[in-house]
Amino acid sequence: MRKRANSGQILLIAAFIMASLLVSAQLYILEVGKTSGETESDTLSNFMLNIQSGSRNVVIGSLANVSNGGLSNALELNLREWVAFIANQYSHGKSTLYYTLRDTARYSSGIWLDWSLNGYGVSSAYVNFTHMLSGFEADVDQSYPMNITTTLLIASTNRRLSENTKQVNVTINVQNEAEPALARQITIYYRVSSNWLTPDITNNYTLLDYGNGTYLASFVATFPTESVEVSAHIADCRDIYVQANATSIEI
Amino acid sequence: MAMFDRKGQIRIIESFLAIAVVFSAVLVSVTFPSAPDLSKQKSLASMGTQTLMTLDTNGTLGNLILQQNWTDIKTALDILLPTGISFNLTICDENGTTVNAEVIQNSNLLGREAVSVQYVCATRSQTVRFFVVRLQLAWMG
Numbered sequence: 025m026r027k028r029a030n031s032g033q034i035l036l037i038a039a040f041i042m043a044s045l046l047v048s049a050q051l052y053i054l055e056v057g058k059t060s061g062e063t064e065s066d067t068l069s070n071f072m073l074n075i076q077s078g079s080r081n082v083v084i085g086s087l088a089n090v091s092n093g094g095l096s097n098a099l100e101l102n103l104r105e106w107v108a109f110i111a112n113q114y115s116h117g118k119s120t121l122y123y124t125l126r127d128t129a130r131y132s133s134g135i136w137l138d139w140s141l142n143g144y145g146v147s148s149a150y151v152n153f154t155h156m157l158s159g160f161e162a163d164v165d166q167s168y169p170m171n172i173t174t175t176l177l178i179a180s181t182n183r184r185l186s187e188n189t190k191q192v193n194v195t196i197n198v199q200n201e202a203e204p205a206l207a208r209q210i211t212i213y214y215r216v217s218s219n220w221l222t223p224d225i226t227n228n229y230t231l232l233d234y235g236n237g238t239y240l241a242s243f244v245a246t247f248p249t250e251s252v253e254v255s256a257h258i259a260d261c262r263d264i265y266v267q268a269n270a271t272s273i274e275i
Numbered sequence: 276m277a278m279f280d281r282k283g284q285i286r287i288i289e290s291f292l293a294i295a296v297v298f299s300a301v302l303v304s305v306t307f308p309s310a311p312d313l314s315k316q317k318s319l320a321s322m323g324t325q326t327l328m329t330l331d332t333n334g335t336l337g338n339l340i341l342q343q344n345w346t347d348i349k350t351a352l353d354i355l356l357p358t359g360i361s362f363n364l365t366i367c368d369e370n371g372t373t374v375n376a377e378v379i380q381n382s383n384l385l386g387r388e389a390v391s392v393q394y395v396c397a398t399r400s401q402t403v404r405f406f407v408v409r410l411q412l413a414w415m416g
Contacts, residue, residue, distance in 0.1 A: 033289075035289055035290065035293045036289060036292055036293050036296070038293070039292070039293035039294070039296040039297050040296055042296075042297050042300070043296045043297055043299065043300030044300070046297075046300040046301060046303075046304050047300050047303055047304060049304075050303075050304040067320075067321075070321070070324045073328065074324075074328070074394055074395055075395065077328060077331055078395050078396065078397040078405075079397075081331075081334055081337060081396075081397040081398060081399045081403070082397045082403050084334070084399045085397070085398060085399045085400055085401060085402075085403040086403065088399070088400075088401045089401040089402070089403075092401060094401060102403045105403075105405070106397060106403070106405065109369060109395070109405045110395055113393070113395050113407065115393075261333075262334070262399060263399070263400075263401065
């Protein structure tokens with residue numbers, strides 16, 4: 025009789041146990057879902073693009089450094105650090121970046137600086153990259169060249185105003201990777217005897233920006249000799265420095 | 276006879292109670308929020324990566340980090356990300372130390388299903404620096 029009287033309570037207890045099992049199972053599923061809610065989603069292609077973009081920045085920064093008088097091996101040093109840094113950044117596999125600095129007649133350790141006298145100046149860096157990535161998604165080898173080149177072309181004409189006074193025009197053309205580019209800073213020089221002077225307001229100096237990478241500098245100066253030599257020194261928007269010299273042609 | 280009847284009624288009430296308990300547990304389970312939608316998270320992650328890549332075009336992201344201009348980074352993210360997305364950005368240097376002195380976020384991500392995107396940033400400065408940028412994103416509401 026006593027056993028029969030308790031059977032209803034046992035039924036209720038069993039129901040409570042079942043209910044708590046159901047709820048706790050659901051809570052567990054929810055918790056597991058939450059931990060995977062914040063997922064690392066740097067997929068393979070995105071990571072490769074990321075590294076390509078970063079490598080480009082390293083080459084640009086290094087060329088800016090070298091062209092502004094920094095160490096000639098700055099590119100090598102920076103790339104070595106970059107490669108070591110990114111080796112541990114891919115959480116879904118193994119990432120290895122190899123680089124080869126171009127060494128040809130023009131390039132030395134990936135750098136070519138030519139600031140010659142014929143109206144042409146170039147500051148360039150050239151590196152070949154190979155990115156090897158082995159991950160959960162796939163194994164990929166990607167090779168790409170990285171050519172960063174700032175080119176400066178100048179041409180000058182002058183017109184005699186009086187015996188020794190001349191109006192000088194200098195046309196400046198700036199290019200990044202053979203595309204028109206803007207300059208961040210332009211300084212013009214002209215040569216008087218052995219001194220290089222910068223024209224200022226007393227020389228009626230003007231600098232016209234055409235907005236397409238072409239600039240026209242004009243000034244009036246006194247030249248004791250017939251020959252008029254000019255020089256343009258520029259830093260492009262990436263801080264890469266380049267200069268070019270030219271002999272002005274009288275018109 | 277009357278006692279037997281009462282016992283039977285109690286049995287029925289107990290059975291109903293048991294059914295009610297189990298049923299309410301099932302109801303509670305069903306009304307819990309479901310597991311995160313992975314396709315939604317992937318699109319969010321892709322959006323985050325694209326945003327950081329756009330911001331890094333021309334070395335802007337690296338320059339802003341070097342200038343410690345956290346306000347402009349937040350403004351840029353506000354512009355580049357679609358409305359209805361909460362974000363939180365953390366920037367670490369080569370040693371893993373957090374460099375952003377201010378919190379770069381538009382709203383709190385607590386309690387939201389967040390997705391995390393990691394971006395490796397190299398500056399274009401003459402002294403090249405490296406940073407790891409971690410962007411957490413979540414849909415608002």
